[in-house]
Amino acid sequence: MSDLPILTGHLAGFEDTIAATREKREELYKWFHQHPELSMEEYATSQRIEEVLNEIGFTVTAVGKTGKVGVLENGEGPVVAFRADFDALPIAEDTGLEYSADPALNKMHACGHDMHTTALLGAAEALAKHKDLWSGTFIALFQPGEETGAGAQDMADSGLADKIVKPDVVLGQHIGPWIDNYGVGALAGPVFATCVQTKITLYGRGSHGSMPHLSVDPVVLAAKIIMSLQTIVSRGINPQDMGVVTVGAVHGGDSPNTVPDSVEIKVSTRAYTQELSDKLNKDIRRIVRGECEIAGCDREPTFEIVGGAPVFSNHQAPTNTVMAAFNEQFGDQVGDFGRLCGSEDFPTIAEAWGAPYFYWAVGSKQNIAGEPYNHSPKFAPDLDPVLDLTTRTILVGVSPWLMSR
């Protein structure tokens, strides 16, 4: 057992339930871990979540393809939603853990969503068992498809805001080897980057490889565009701002000896503000369109948005509120999460309701130096103490709204 601090003060009463459900939560975690399902195909996981929610007395509503929302009303008071995600990644696990998923599945909970889900079910059970310790309404929201950015949108588009009462705040958390000693924390403002993913098709004109003058060479065109796109970040943005333009894929042609008709490139952008994100993507389109025109393409290039993530900027008020509670309960364990260049679709859930939000990080390792990051086939949080810790962080996080001192 880890010797991290336990809940104290007006939250101390939850500790008995945490102890009582530990074994159950560990089994649940291992079951999720060994049954990874890809984004928007999480049927078994979704069903298992629903079973547990029913068991512990939540009213369950299906929202979207595999999303589930459990609601527990407990008298007068604020409404707080906590969101956990539950999809896995197309990665063959290589942790060697006794409870590893079968590498042959080529699917793995390499981003810790299994922990997020278990923690939320654990906190939900603690709240269900200790109605004496709080009042208000708690919404346990389980979101699929975070990795592809499709899940939150699917829930929002499927009537989340109509079906479920609007919360006063939406909270969430993510584990990873980012803060030493299982640290807990986050800043107000940008935490993740907004991402736009675009598939671009360049239409040249093919020819025999020995007659380039009869072609509009889309391979050279793509090369020019890729080099030109570099200047968006190198020259076009304030050096103090974070901005990324990545061409992740380029595909065109079969034979060394034939100029192909078209080339496809896939581009993603990252920024902390909608304004900069829009500028990056506007620049991409201007460059692509302009180079196609210079090249003399008969047909305009096409742009298809194939994925993305919203601006993610923690609201100031709930940040202050939750961080004060964290400071009180976790003391020195509170750390600085910083900003990530990666993305998260959590804000889409909060924005469906028009509710303020705060999202924090929980360290998954005692020493983070050299630890494999999320999305590594070797990613592995320390079951003890993270299983309990992430349950506690939810209880502390919701406490300013639901629990009187």
Next chain:
Amino acid sequence: MSDLPILTGHLAGFEDTIAATREKREELYKWFHQHPELSMEEYATSQRIEEVLNEIGFTVTAVGKTGKVGVLENGEGPVVAFRADFDALPIAEDTGLEYSADPALNKMHACGHDMHTTALLGAAEALAKHKDLWSGTFIALFQPGEETGAGAQDMADSGLADKIVKPDVVLGQHIGPWIDNYGVGALAGPVFATCVQTKITLYGRGSHGSMPHLSVDPVVLAAKIIMSLQTIVSRGINPQDMGVVTVGAVHGGDSPNTVPDSVEIKVSTRAYTQELSDKLNKDIRRIVRGECEIAGCDREPTFEIVGGAPVFSNHQAPTNTVMAAFNEQFGDQVGDFGRLCGSEDFPTIAEAWGAPYFYWAVGSKQNIAGEPYNHSPKFAPDLDPVLDLTTRTILVGVSPWLMSR
């Protein structure tokens, strides 16, 4: 019937056979046309060729996968080889001809090899039926796989020079809409370009798309290389020389959001001399290796030769000899073929024996303006008169060696 000139003088005696075999040759041509087979898979075509050769009294030797060589000895005298190719292309025919190949086959004799083969079988039969008009040895060589550059090499590697007597000269011809009014002709020196086809793999280092600094981005590397390769032709070769560097394919990455580990590019070069071809390919390798080193690739790029064609330069002596015979027989019909940037593996056959060679062109149309070129789904030679003409050109071409005046 076309009113093109027929054979006269000491070759006039062949005209009766040409007339007598016309119907047979037309049937044969249509059969070949309707049974197109891709390079190195020409089993039915090869068998049909062998049947005809046996029928008309040639000794047939299989050389390589589908190559066939028919030999007819006729007393003392020089040995002359004539080569015809017989593979088709992966193109769906769109000529609308009554004898069109089924477009559903997605295979087509769009380069006229069916005509080359029919003409050689026709000339072989004329020689077999008129042993009185010539003396020496005639080799009718049928080569597969010209389109991929694999066929001549396969025959050379399969012991052509050991199995078949060395000829004093090797001749060949190609039809196409290049010279008006079914013109006949060629120059000494370069006619086709030598081609080298290389598959190059660039090994970068992948990363999440939001963390480019952890990557060695092979997409940007490929773009730099492709732009840099343009300078080989624009700055590196004598502007008077023909040289081409084409990047026909570029492939790397799946997701817009992930820097891939590697990118593959396929490059082909064209030149009229071995020296320039070597320079182009040396330059390519220097640029690719240099850019990979600058980029900090952990692993060197790999280069795999995946195809090509030899230097093709008609020898002066047989050019003079055959062109004199053409001038005598065809008069005003003799035209200027020029040089093509395309390639042909015919020299590989001649070089297997170490024999001199000459290769000429025959116009496939009366007016060539606007005619679809070889490799077009609409390519279509005029059956009359090209069927007879290409038979006559072979007889005239071999006449300086085999037929006394």
Next chain:
Amino acid sequence: MSDLPILTGHLAGFEDTIAATREKREELYKWFHQHPELSMEEYATSQRIEEVLNEIGFTVTAVGKTGKVGVLENGEGPVVAFRADFDALPIAEDTGLEYSADPALNKMHACGHDMHTTALLGAAEALAKHKDLWSGTFIALFQPGEETGAGAQDMADSGLADKIVKPDVVLGQHIGPWIDNYGVGALAGPVFATCVQTKITLYGRGSHGSMPHLSVDPVVLAAKIIMSLQTIVSRGINPQDMGVVTVGAVHGGDSPNTVPDSVEIKVSTRAYTQELSDKLNKDIRRIVRGECEIAGCDREPTFEIVGGAPVFSNHQAPTNTVMAAFNEQFGDQVGDFGRLCGSEDFPTIAEAWGAPYFYWAVGSKQNIAGEPYNHSPKFAPDLDPVLDLTTRTILVGVSPWLMSR
């Protein structure tokens, strides 16, 4: 008269001197403003500074070409150095101010160094007149050549540390329209960027413009390098880090019709850490050398450092100390200066002694929106209240060391 707060508490005693010297300081400021001198040619300015220092009782030491250091000992106690710069820029003033420098001079105090110098002379006089209010040693350091980065280095190289007693802390300030309402402040850590300026010569091989194959074309080489340098920032640095690579100049060739022998490019880099600055410059050299090798240059490129600025990162302890004093004296006027991408050679002075340093900003305007920045021909601080304010900020800044409460 501005209604900004005046000095209070244990510093209130200096206010009489501030009032008494106002007219003198204004005359001094206007004299400096109307006598702008370019970097390392500030002979008249340097002499005027020396005269004033002598007048008010400082011991003056010349350090380097035009640098002057005044020292005032006043019993036991800490030693504090304050640095002001005094060179002007090659800009024709366009402020239309009654005390504008003659635009025909094409020289202007467009960066506010005239104010820095006047403020330091004013604070020095206040300290000289009120020896009763403090004890210790005050060093008034006047540095030339800040704009070119040559001045601090010149003083350091000319024995500053040997000639002048080592201070416990080195302080400095800069005015500009950066913080509203004449705000005062700065953060610990990076404030300005380190800058490295390099002149690079690429040696190709010239030729007649019609014979590119006989050349190694340095124009195309320079273009490749410039495009390649873009990837240092777009792909090579952490998107969260500030890094800049600017090619500010490119020169080569005379005639449209001749490939020149060489091209010269001038590059500058910016970063907040020495490590990143080193990486940027290492990348530049690797790319330049690599491209020259690929191009086949007979002679290696040359790199000449032609300017630069050090890492500028306010030390934590003096930042805390001074900011506490600012908060006490200036209250709501304390603001956030942020980080600039520009550079400053102030740290070179502190590092000559190995002393900790803190450098703050003072707002030059009430409302900064739309205000012309430093280096604009229209740059103009509000004489009232900035003349007094910048004198007060020095007194407050040195107070934690020199003035007992």
Next chain:
Amino acid sequence: MSDLPILTGHLAGFEDTIAATREKREELYKWFHQHPELSMEEYATSQRIEEVLNEIGFTVTAVGKTGKVGVLENGEGPVVAFRADFDALPIAEDTGLEYSADPALNKMHACGHDMHTTALLGAAEALAKHKDLWSGTFIALFQPGEETGAGAQDMADSGLADKIVKPDVVLGQHIGPWIDNYGVGALAGPVFATCVQTKITLYGRGSHGSMPHLSVDPVVLAAKIIMSLQTIVSRGINPQDMGVVTVGAVHGGDSPNTVPDSVEIKVSTRAYTQELSDKLNKDIRRIVRGECEIAGCDREPTFEIVGGAPVFSNHQAPTNTVMAAFNEQFGDQVGDFGRLCGSEDFPTIAEAWGAPYFYWAVGSKQNIAGEPYNHSPKFAPDLDPVLDLTTRTILVGVSPWLMSR
């Protein structure tokens, strides 16, 4: 004395004059050689030419700044013009010849125009002394400013066609180490390339080097354009065609640390046809304009034609006529001149009248291997036999028109 063949048959009668004027021509040649004058400043040379023409009985007309045209009428018959050029180059002679120009002049007849002029004066004198041997009219045209392309245009613009009777043919010649053994010859069709020289200014928007996002960086823009221009030749022209795009100069910016406002590039093109030349220049403008638009330049780029040369394609009829005369008189000495990528403004003279033209080459050395080319500071034709030979080639060249057999 060289043992090259002398004139025979109906031209044999000129040999006495050639022998008689040899010493005079040598002196004249050495005087021209030692008095080199730059293009359009050939005042002394022009005057000397006029003196000689007057001496030998030609009617002299000044045409343009320094051009001179001598006319000699000799009864009925065709009119033939022969053009010689007489400007020198800004090169310091390094031949070490006894009659070298003073290297300190930094001017040199490094292209052989001194020989061209001497030969024409020699031939003119031969014609003047042997009116018995020919009939018709001979025009000896001396053109300045060939090296800059300004001279022929100046004569055309100054009324050449109005002032001087229209010839039936215009002839010219050039010496150089191009054909072994003092060979004489040329082909019909393209001999020199047409050249267009353009100065292009790119207008970006300057900024401090640390704030690239406030700039439109014309240095990066110029680099993109230069790289893009490479694709005109590498992809845009038939690989069989000669085409050159050279960026001979690029200039922009002063400081490493400032993004400049503009960059100037100077481009030249070469081609053998007007059509291809027009395409190259149209492509350049499309690329430059397109890239400026993509970059967001506030102001359009400007294009200024700063020089050039016309299409130079020997007319078929006079080529056949003169080459037949060369073959008769010079036999084995007739060689193949090939095509040059360089340029000549000779056609502008012929086109001023609308007359057909032929221009040939004369070898300046016995063995050309390793010989310094024209425009080298070591360029040196063999005085003997080139002085006589180039006089004879003119007499032979004009003979089909002026001398009955």
